[in-house]
Amino acid sequence: MRRLAPAALTAVLATVLAGPAGAGGPDAAAARTRAPVLTALRCVPQQALMVGDTTADILAGKAAGLKTCAVTYGFGRLEELQHCQPDYVIDTFSDLVRLVEAPEQS
Secondary structure, eight states: OTTTGGGTGGGTOSOOOOOOTTOOOSSHHHHHTHHHHHHHTTOOGGGOEEEESSHHHHHHHHHTTOEEEEETTSSSOHHHHHHTOOSEEESSHHHHHHHHHOGGGO
């Protein structure tokens, strides 16, 4: 959470779920692991956003029925991320704050 604090994300996000780097994958198992979390939070997929820096992250989010947001400041290359057709593409943590505060305007 320390990395999120400077961008004020903790003020606009109800929950942040993260796994170890490189642990994700676009397969059905990766998507299924998110379902119990959404249920426990009483959150439907339409209320959740999968934010990721790799194609695996974006594909896993799509497989789980989530909106997806690719970030360009991580491991993935922009061209690869765009090929997965994420709902949003952002360049900074500040962009993420604006996105979750007003998703309909993005």
